[in-house]
Amino acid sequence: MRRSGFLTLFLASAIAIPSLACAADSVSGELKGTDGASHGIVTVTDAPKGVLLRLQVQGLTPGWHGIHFHEKGNCAAPKFTSAGAHVHATTPVVHGLLKADANDAGDLPNLYVAPDGTATVELYSTLVSLKGGKALPALMDADGASVVVHAKPDDYQTQPIGGSGDRVACAVLH
Template sequence: MRRSGFLSLVLASALAVPSLACAADHVTGALKGTNGAVHGIVDVTGAPKGVLLRLQVQGLTPGWHGIHFHEKGSCAPPKFTSAGAHVHAATPVVHGLLNADANDAGDLPNLYVAADGTATVELYSTLVSLKGGNNLPALMDADGASVVIHAKPDDYQTQPIGGSGDRVACAVLH
């Protein structure tokens, strides 16, 4: 009896190892405003054909906001220009989820912030990967990546950022 109990424990431990390996397919970052205040959390999980992005935000201006994956893992305030451009695999970069010629892999649907300044959302993108694969650009390449929220909504067509305006919040993914 004791031996089967031990074997069950060993098997249970061995079965837990793959779930630890999956933890490497997940990155997170604190979403910070232009003044350095924390406005929430960003979680990105790798999926077989893209990534799942989860956002929990507070303290942002109510209404629609553009949101994009940016090419560098840097969020130096106050303008977050250190985050670079949107993640892309080809140049020139053509922005817009509604643009037939788009190749901007950092494009995401707009984020709606409620009247109380909060939002919780899950978004799925098939335009990027966490670590590369399926011919998709990797978020976690040598210089990392970030998620940037803009002041205005993205119109999904205007170059280069859909008319979404200033960068108001940024999260370095790690």
Template sequence: MVHSKHFVLLACAMAMLPSLAHAADTASGTLLGTDGAAHGSVQVTDAPKGVILRVEAKGLTPGWHGMHFHDKGTCEAPKFTSAGPHVHAVTPVVHGLLNANANDAGDLPNVFVGADGTATVELFSPLVALKASKDKPALLDADGSSLVIHAHPDDYQSQPIGGAGDRVACAVIK
């Protein structure tokens, strides 16, 4: 009887090993609106060649909105300028997913907010890493980073932020 208990415990532990070995590092944050209240959440998962970003937002204006990783891990409402510029590794920073000379690692696709003010999106960014990387800026570096949602869509070309306008929501990534 004692041996069978140990066997069951050993079997359970071994069954968990593959999932633990493949568990990805994640970071998350609460999406704050300009009113300082919670308007959703973000989760960033480390991937072999970038990160997977999941955003669940509510209480935003319907329509398309620009979304970027910003350089500082702080979100002081109502303007969120404390989040700094976009995450980048090279200066001068050239913005735009449709710009052949772009080097702005904070660039992300736009997010669509429905008529009810909510948005749910999951996307992949090959431009950043969650932790230290030799070829990509790290979101979890010494001063952290944040995800910012802007008032207007990003046109993916205009400098410095694609015409995305004011910052309307922000989440510190930790």
């Protein structure tokens, strides 16, 4: 009887393994400010026609902030310029969700931070993929990717970053 119980436990464990494999379809990172303080968590989940981005933030300046996928998985403070430019597949890069000729795959809608400095949002992007294979630029390529939050809102038109200003927080995706 004990062997049977062990076998049942073993089989139940074996059945649970495939559900762990689904976790590999997501990447996440800690959102850090220019001072190195933690400002939340960013999670990106693979979807059939793009990715789902979830942000849970705290301690940011209230109001609208531009956010973008950046081409490198590097967030060296204090200015996060090590994150590189926005993710893109072609050049020259034309920024702006409101521009007809836009091709900037890192573009995302603005993030609204409440008066208490917090925000929780899920955004869907059809402009990138998590690991490639969908005719979209892959976030998780050889040098990784990051999510950058900017000081001001993105106007979705101005080149090269929509007038969104300084980089105030950054999360390396892994």
